[in-house]
Amino acid sequence: MFNRLCIIGVGLIGGSIARAARSRGLAASIVGYGREQERQNLETAKRLGVIDEYFLDIVPALEGTDAVVVAVPVGAVESVFALLKPYWSNACVYSDVGSTKSNVIAAAERVFGVVPVNLVPAHPIAGAENSGVEAALPDLFLRRRLIITPLEHTEPAALNKIQIFWERIGSLVSVMSAEHHDAVLAATSHLPHLLAFALVDMLGRQDEQCEIFKYAAGGFRDFTRIASSDPTMWRDICTANKDQLIPLLHQLKTELDKIEQLLADNDGRRLFETFSYAKNARQRFLDQLEN
Amino acid sequence: MFNRLCIIGVGLIGGSIARAARSRGLAASIVGYGREQERQNLETAKRLGVIDEYFLDIVPALEGTDAVVVAVPVGAVESVFALLKPYWSNACVYSDVGSTKSNVIAAAERVFGVVPVNLVPAHPIAGAENSGVEAALPDLFLRRRLIITPLEHTEPAALNKIQIFWERIGSLVSVMSAEHHDAVLAATSHLPHLLAFALVDMLGRQDEQCEIFKYAAGGFRDFTRIASSDPTMWRDICTANKDQLIPLLHQLKTELDKIEQLLADNDGRRLFETFSYAKNARQRFLDQLEN
Known part of the structure; x- marks a missing residue:
């Protein structure tokens, strides 16, 4: 369903999304982005076949990408939005996996003024005792709840894409307000x-x-x-x-x-x-x- | 080590004590006592070989018994003490398995005036999700903590017997005050x-x-x-x-x-x-x- 999926933060959750997307054929190619200090982790992710390629520079990471999933800790989401902002594309859908949603939306508002219509906040209710890309599983989200918290002005087509993506992964998708x-x-x-x-x-x-x-x-x-x-x-x-x-x-x-x-x-x-x-x-x- | 062990209340805990004592050869015979409404449960305990015999009358249950373990819910301990009182024997050691100890001692004081020297309060820290004699296991107490809470006047020989009994079952025995x-x-x-x-x-x-x-x-x-x-x-x-x-x-x-x-x-x-x-x-x- 996507030509190129870019995972920002390839840990347990990001890695599991990549594995799930690959096993269900949801993206022709899957790339990862991380900072210099995550190079070794990204190298592991590539070696394990979780991602096809990785980048430490955001520009080539986004080239040809039509879906971006931000899978960094809640506290780092704002800086990732700031990183993405100069290259924001209407041809792409963006989502995240944060465990709290009002603050992700607030972070987006601080960075963009108004939350972009093609940024669809989401939260997969799944996890594991272990962390890191080595622990990533293609079925981590299978039959698990996933909550999407769109804004009033979120583009229905973008919301729809993210919803279908997670449904194909096997999650039970609910849509509700960030406050709820x-x-x-x-x-x-x-x-x-x-x-x-x-x-x-x-x-x-x-x-x-x-x-x-x-x-x-x-x-x-x-x-x-x-x-x-x-x-x-x-x-x-x-x-x-x-x-x-x-x-x-x-x-x-x-x-x-x-x-x-x-x-x-x-x-x-x-x-x-x-x-x-x-x-x-x-x-x-x-x-x-x-x- | 005992000729006849009498378990009062043959549920998960009482049944597991019986099974543990049998598997370690700690009693020549093991009998159970219960009230009329527990007949079916006692019948099951006998059929499963957990106990050799059961009694609904306390007099024959205690005949020839040299060890009694009271394994009824904390709230029923006092009435069992009252039941035992007329037949209390110096040739026997008595213990219990209550999860709280000060109140078991208080119950004994109400019934006996002074806690008998051969009544040794104890608490095996073990349990299982299931209940009832069908769930009884010979290894329920293996490598589990067991706390004995003697009084100052508890007979050392009685304390010693109960301690050795539980150690042979495989429990890790500690001795401390009921308050602690x-x-x-x-x-x-x-x-x-x-x-x-x-x-x-x-x-x-x-x-x-x-x-x-x-x-x-x-x-x-x-x-x-x-x-x-x-x-x-x-x-x-x-x-x-x-x-x-x-x-x-x-x-x-x-x-x-x-x-x-x-x-x-x-x-x-x-x-x-x-x-x-x-x-x-x-x-x-x-x-x-x-x-």
Whole structure:
């Protein structure tokens, strides 16, 4: 569907998009762009056949390119937009993969004044414990959700191209506003990460005083798995989406106050109701995850 | 090491103790006791060879028994103590498997006045997603922590027997006070469960208003796994250990306040430090779990 796809940032996500596009025949050629310090990584990507060619200069990288996917960390998106700006082409569609969308749109507004009609913000809800192009998989996005957050003035043809691209990759595509995206992801992803980091930060300090981790088991391992996520990435995501996160933190503290009161009151009935409601709600989530 | 081991409550834990004791040759015979409504479960336990015989009457169940393990839910321990009291024998050692220990000791004090010298409170830190005797495994406790919380007047010989019993089963035995046990478990097990239930309760209600679980992924599944735990069991544990849990809830809220302030201040440096500290602390936990 594209003549030349250019991936800006060939890591786990960018590399997996390249592999997925290649395995589904979605681009005649696939190239990568990175900075000088990413040369070795790009060399690996080429050697592994993830990309056909790589460039450290943006001009030849964009030559003949009709699709650009920006797959750099959220904090670096603005500088990539600035890099692309002088060569922006109406014959090309542009997209990104950022975990927060309002701030990607704000970055585009700072760089372009108005978000270009052929820039289609998107977020594939997928990831893996590993990172780097060596971990890239052609099926990372298969049956995974992908959210597109167009603006009112986004060109329908560009939106359509990006939607079809991801559908052919095998993702389950939803279209919604950036605000709604950020609210949903704050609840189901950013808040849980923040909570896991907070709990392990607090308990880690207790563990230094008197060993407690020694007696922690499998439940603790699962509950805290996301506290092993990349601190830089999550600092960027949490600060980018703090307007959604802060109200959720307030809500959570209200919930914890409620539970503390139930404990203090020995209100076993309402405690049971709360736990049962949660257990059933999680089952609802699991049923959806499987379908 | 025992002539006759009597398991009171032959579920996942009681059944796994029976299987472990049998596979290691720790008891010449193993019997189970339960109430009339547990007849079918006891029948299954016998059919599967988990126990040799079962009784619905406590008198024959205790005949010739030199070791009793109470493996009923925390909330039912007191009534089992009352059941055992008239037949209490100095020729026998008694233990339990409750997830909270101060309340088991308090229950014994209510029933016996003073905790019997041959009652040795213990807690195997192991479990599985499934429950019931069908899920019982002989290796459920292998290389898992087991904490014994004796009182000052607990008979050293009785303590010793229970310790050796669990060591032969393959558990890593620690001895500490009930208060210390409850503080440690509140931090590494009870608080995480409470938090998982609280988060899923809160988000489940949002999901009913506007679909959010649809966009949740693997990280959310792992983080909330323990919110699928048995609500009755966790209501009992949380209320039994509320004196430890409530101060931890306060600490956690202070931690969340700190993080909220870092977000509000855009203090990326300290946010990164917090996340990095947590990531490293979790690695310390993982290293211990494997060793």
